[in-house]
Amino acid sequence: MQFKQDFFEQLVGFYSQVYPLPISNPHWLGWSDDAAKLIGLQKPNDELLMQLSANYAAPGASYYAQVYSGHQFGGYTPRLGDGRSIILGEAIGPNGAWDVALKGGGPTPYSRQGDGRAVMRSAVREFLVSEALAALNVPTSRALAVIGSDLPVWRESQETAAITVRLAKSHIRFGHFEYFFHSERGDTGKLTQLVNFTIQQHFPHLSADAAGYKQWFHEVVQSTAKMIAHWQSVGFAHGVMNTDNMSIIGDTFDFGPFAFLDTFKEGFVCNHSDHEGRYAFGQQPAVGLWNLKRLAQALAPIIESNDLIVALNTYQAALVKQYLSLMRAKLGLPQPSSNSNILSEAAQVKQDQQDLHLVGQLTVLLEANQLDYSNSLRRFGQVDPNRSDSALRNDMIDVAGFDTWYKAYQDRVGEVADVDVWQGNRNGVNPKYILRNYLAQEAIIDIEESGDNRKLLQLQQLLSRPFDEQPEMEDFAKRPPEWGQGLIMSCSS
Ligand SMILES: Nc1ncnc2c1ncn2[C@@H]1O[C@H](COP(=O)(O)OP(=O)(O)OP(=O)(O)O)[C@@H](O)[C@H]1O
């Protein structure tokens, strides 16, 4: 790995230097070739294992933990910071640099009561989902590897520690800006420095002046909206949308009790500690805006309030636009650009409303009929919109309700010229395989019980091609068995 150290060198006072502590008997549990390519690595080797398990120093690494704060479940915590993630620096890759972080690398000045470690089950889940989301084209941080150990750590019971090697284009969170606004109140200098750095590193097309700041915040609103639209389209529930887990570049970040929907449920809550359902699946779009408002507050000393509000007001439309684009592709509804007659603005608005309603009615049907979200969308690869019977109809209990919906759907899709091509396009955007919680759980149990990581590797391989039929893996597309339905994860990780 070849590092540069821009954050470390330019933002003194925004982090603490801290060395990771080794984990004993380190071994690769998982490695992502795709992530490795991003930073110019090929295959894993022993030396790298020793470096990434903190047993040897990595040449060129700086080792630091960043300071940030954030709103957690609606309340402000004045100081959080990387309590268990230690950054080595920005590894230079063929298409840009990626922060390399050892999540679970040991205590830092921000660990508070924590031990600085991650347990194997949570490290494995973060590894798997980072790479699975990337394969689904959802903007996300990545995972180079997950490293197991025999170091005991204590949660509800004794477990073993592991490290996820996270790659992120940025580790800057909304909470970084909140920290310098609330906790170091009045330090507009540091806030400005952080904004300038963020723009220079991640929004290089913008200038570090008033006009640039205004456009920058607008782009943060847009990318956050797009990220959440992606989540809603693939049925991903993040689980802990605290502002310290919102990346400033709109990548999905920090994987704890996340889950993909099995049975569609708008109010689905995947986080055991989320008693009020604050981060329920259907709440995510609203929470995204709430979080952006907290960011806007923190930026008010350097960006005009009116400009912040104007940008915030673009959130909903941006989210709907992205969501509609993704869902139209999934359902085979014509995209605006492919209409032979370009619609007037008013007609397009009406069309968007109708399409959104059509999509919403489908999810209502899925929920009422207790159907699996991903498998139901995958069915569109078997639907022939020219015919009145459909594969999806047979899954429904409320067939009459479905028929009403399907009629409206057929009217909207119109006559399909080449059904094979049309169905192929649906299969290209509706995954056959997703990281269902119970599948991750099975892989984790094997490692826990006998150190056997073959299921993990199999799952990783499978999810790297989520849209492809993989006939020998058919079982992995099934709905969860009874024990695996509605598995809810705790925050203790
Ligand atoms: N075992 C732990 N030891 C020390 N600090 C911890 C531990 N677990 C969580 N924290 C800290 O608690 C805060 C909130 O935790 P949260 O679960 O959002 O983040 P995380 O999963 O640890 O890390 P990240 O956001 O970097 O992915 C963060 O400051 C985090 O570093």
Ligand SMILES: [Mg+2]
């Ligand atoms: Mg976090």
